[in-house]
Amino acid sequence: MKKSQKKLSASLEALKKAEQICDSNGLKLTKLRKQVLNLIWKKSGYVKAYDLLDELKKVDPSAKPPTIYRTLDFLMENGLIHKIQSLNAFIGCPHPDEHNECYFLICDRCQMIEECCSKKISNVVSSTSKNSNFIPSKVTFEIAGTCQNCLN
């Protein structure tokens, strides 16, 4: 299977999951929201809000910053995408249905981001928080570096 095909099916899979999640939670995946989610998945790596806005304008010339940011907020709130804080960028979540504490491997060279979940991470968060009597609510864990592909 070629990379582009793999990518395509991941994208279709994500869209399908998004529909399911919205259906079963009484959320409306409107045309706009679907368009934006599609645009996010069309990009091979991460995507910036204003690049997304430019893309959206091609099919909806009336789109403006609040259009995109409100839609991104909806998608984030419902776990369909993530914001990468160290880049001010966004990326589709490949497993919005089974969300554990995740972290991101961010390639400096090719803009690919791999989302990973590891029990180790949540263990570390719990234990270290406990040491400081801190009640964690939101974890940001981003690792920048060089991916497997770009090493060759």
Added chain:
Amino acid sequence: MKKSQKKLSASLEALKKAEQICDSNGLKLTKLRKQVLNLIWKKSGYVKAYDLLDELKKVDPSAKPPTIYRTLDFLMENGLIHKIQSLNAFIGCPHPDEHNECYFLICDRCQMIEECCSKKISNVVSSTSKNSNFIPSKVTFEIAGTCQNCLN
């Protein structure tokens, strides 16, 4: 010892370490850089770039955005402060001389940030990166939540 005193000594300690580090590395802790580092430590929690600029303007009316961002860059490059990516904010590093991979406990209520280092974190980063054949270079690990003080 009162909290304000503890804070004061942490600040003085940090400034002293900064001088040492710059001395022994051929870096110049200029008047401007010292002023900004002082302003950062004067705040009890994290500080935003433009708030810092406003403070700096009180003693140096000619200060402008590049003044503050360039100084922040210098301080970051040399490990004297950290940027909190999830807040676009900055905080002094309490141990710029012995820098391991660190993470931050960020209180949503009082803006206090505790910087912690744990061998566990670096272990998790290494092992999970290895799993993905990823070479990590920069780690962002920020945990938002509620601190011990604010729970009472």
Added chain:
DNA sequence: AATATAAATGTTATATTATAACATATATGT
């Protein structure tokens, strides 16, 4: 000391990222 070079700071302008506030349209429940 005079000169060249590099590093730091000053200055103007602008790019990038994000939200407030209010108007209109669309969907949903009674």
Added chain:
DNA sequence: ACATATATGTTATAATATAACATTTATATT
């Protein structure tokens, strides 16, 4: 049909950050 809530449209502006170039200050070389 009406009331209410949700979503979108629209204008304006806030907040964050950098590019580009000028000037000053420190450092090294002659």
